[in-house]
Amino acid sequence: MRKQNVFNRRPRTAWVTGLLTATVAAGAVTAASPAQALESGGIKNSAHTFATKLDIGDGKRSCSGALVDKQWVLTAASCFADDPDKGFAIAEGAPKWKTTATVGSTDLTKKAGTVADVAELVPYKGRDLVMAKLAKPVAGVTPVAIGTGAPEQGEELKVAGFGRTKSVWVPDRLADAAFTVDSVLSGSIGISPKTPADGAVCKGDTGGPTLRETAGRVELVGINSASWQGGCLGTDPSETRKGAVDTRVDDLSTWIQKVSYRALFPKAPWGKATHIASGYFTGGSAGGTRHMDMIVRWTDSEVTLYQGGDDKDPSHPFVAEYQLGKPLKQAPKTNWQYVKEMTSAGFGDGTDGLVVRWVDSEMTQYTHVDTKGFHNEKKLVAPVKKGPWTHARQMTAGRYTANAQRDDLVVVWDDGRVTLHPDLNTNGLADKAKKTLVKKNTTTWPYATQIAAGEFTGKKTADLLVRWVDGETTVYPGVDAAGLHGEIKIRPRKSPWINATVVTAGAFVANERPNDVMVRWKDGSLGLYPGVDAAGTHGEVKLTG
The missing domain is CATH 2.115.10 (Tachylectin-2; Chain A)
Structure with missing residues (x-):
């Protein structure tokens, strides 16, 4: 079901708030769904190494992110909220829970990449978005470029993350799927899988990058914020909706640049x-x-x-x-x-x-x-x-x-x-x-x-x-x-x-x-x-x- 139909069923604020909890918080597995979640779509260990996995609170939560500067990761503020069901507002400063970021490898089962603590959080007021400063710069990884144009309805994007799939609880591999833009708002976009067989945004994918890939250029246009999670491991088998909400970043390049530079x-x-x-x-x-x-x-x-x-x-x-x-x-x-x-x-x-x-x-x-x-x-x-x-x-x-x-x-x-x-x-x-x-x-x-x-x-x-x-x-x-x-x-x-x-x-x-x-x-x-x-x-x- 395309996401604009979801809008008709419930007010946006109500269903997004519910989705935030479902996407971020850890929960018990209830059943494995036969539908497909984000799966590896040709991503190799040498590509998209800007993708980041975040361990928050020594396993309390798991999120994804994107390296946008050698010492800064862009991710979802809801990953750090006390109760995402009540909103994603968080305080600027050190994270409440010990957080580590792994950057530089799309296959975390191999000894590659950089592991660094997150030392500081700088949220963007009014959006489910936060800049996370690493304790040390990351070498050997090219940060992803910020998109220069707004997403358009019907545009195809690639959504990525280190979250669950249809059958694996902690895959430790970056997965991706093709999504289509359903709606564009001032601070967010509504997306759904390109085809019914394509994946969904699952737990652990929150904060992950949504990418525009054109003529060999990869740029970041959004950050995973909320999803219905239809087909994800641990989701009620009766839940078939796969629509998701992403936070837009294409209009925040100067803010991202400013936060990266201010230190x-x-x-x-x-x-x-x-x-x-x-x-x-x-x-x-x-x-x-x-x-x-x-x-x-x-x-x-x-x-x-x-x-x-x-x-x-x-x-x-x-x-x-x-x-x-x-x-x-x-x-x-x-x-x-x-x-x-x-x-x-x-x-x-x-x-x-x-x-x-x-x-x-x-x-x-x-x-x-x-x-x-x-x-x-x-x-x-x-x-x-x-x-x-x-x-x-x-x-x-x-x-x-x-x-x-x-x-x-x-x-x-x-x-x-x-x-x-x-x-x-x-x-x-x-x-x-x-x-x-x-x-x-x-x-x-x-x-x-x-x-x-x-x-x-x-x-x-x-x-x-x-x-x-x-x-x-x-x-x-x-x-x-x-x-x-x-x-x-x-x-x-x-x-x-x-x-x-x-x-x-x-x-x-x-x-x-x-x-x-x-x-x-x-x-x-x-x-x-x-x-x-x-x-x-x-x-x-x-x-x-």
Whole structure:
């Protein structure tokens, strides 16, 4: 019977809840069914080694899973629930019961694969889904790719797991069967065997992978959640229904990536971060779902791009990292050892790039930056000994004029002047249009130690954030070609911000405007201040240490 008929018999929530208990919990064998359960369909020991068997509570429960990162397995949250009959909500953290995962072998009767404890669980709220972190990375196994498209009704998928078959209680071999998609919901799919003779999802298959196989590519689109188990060993012989429910994962690739990566981000040597620039380098945009990325230059001249996430979790704003520039020990002739200042900027082509001022006063524009590196290099200012740009101290780019397509450059000079260079574009720096915002000032602006463009006050043009040498931090709202228009003190003199060594503003959390401030402290830690506004800062989220 196809699963949509099951929906007509009982409300979805009622029959899924019942199925969760049947699929996960251990139970006594009542009778062997003549029908077929998941059976080996040509899976060899060398294929699909990302499939994982989970032993929960020293035999209390058995589930399946899929390795999606060298140290993370994706499986069903119901495997770890106290009572799956009452739902699959579980707490984040260490599992309640000792859990071991076997990865790297589809035939567990042979000495192959890796056995590791599960150290941490990270559930996805609202779905029967959890990321399980292994105590050690798995070597020699390629994690399964996450599907890039939603399942479609009528599509054929392969369902796999280490659960029971029609005749074997603990097979210790990966089995599979062909299933057809019956229905597609926002977080789940209904599936049934391709033919009446095909298998069913049985006890122990919960959490196992549902796969799309196309032109030699295998990708994960779902995780086994619940089943009627018709024909499985131990099921009432009168139960003939084989429909099942899978949790969708094709729309959660960024979340999976983020969970996999979040333990790595704090381990970076943040005390050696010398320059930070934020921007939409990897495809995000203002008002979209992806938040700003961050480029970091380190003391050894390595350059790293951190990709922004797509949720509003301020504790884990990044999902991946990419090396854009190699360290000196790998590339002794790299230019990145000569960086003096850098800032992200939009040049009117819809993507963000970078402006770099070098120690010899040369300025370079990279119109586009992405995970593969720096593109469209243009020289903005030639290196001139004792030229005017040798006196530039800080710079930042933001929307300070009416042109909404291109950023403008604000520069603080060593004599206390502040200048605005409008309309950065793909042709370079329009220096002749320079505006002087602050004339020579030897009593105030020489003490500006960091500046950053942001949008903290909701004005038509961007604001300018300044961290002064004494720890006071000021926002100048709505800076434009006419100058500065008042100031707002967001941190007092001798505040802890006196220990801020690198400051940048970006849209790291809400993605509505760049009003989050990232701070690298003197002790090498990294902190994020979400939603800075005219009222000031509203608490720090520690990202490291």
